Amino acid sequence: MSRYRAPSEPKSAYITQEGAQALLAELKFLWKEKRPAVTETVLRGGRARRPLGECRIHIWQKTVARDRPSRTLS
Numbered sequence: 001m002s003r004y005r006a007p008s009e010p011k012s013a014y015i016t017q018e019g020a021q022a023l024l025a026e027l028k029f030l031w032k033e034k035r036p037a038v039t040e041t042v043l044r045g046g047r048a049r050r051p052l053g054e055c056r057i058h059i060w061q062k063t064v065a066r067d068r069p070s071r072t073l074s
């Protein structure tokens with residue numbers, strides 16, 4: 001059994017007015033309703049794990065520890 005498929009007849013690249021309106025409506029829905037909801041969910045999830053201030057402090061501590069010689073105390 002082969003996976004080969006014979007090429008199909010070329011179709012026109014035109015879109016109807018109804019199809020264009022449907023695509024624009026979907027695009028508007030995704031940008032205005034769905035995307036803000038997803039962004040808020042991701043933002044809340046990130047904040048639940050660690051507040052942004054703690055992230056900055058942690059990054060700063062890693063930078064200081066990397067730059068400090070290992071033999072020094074505190």
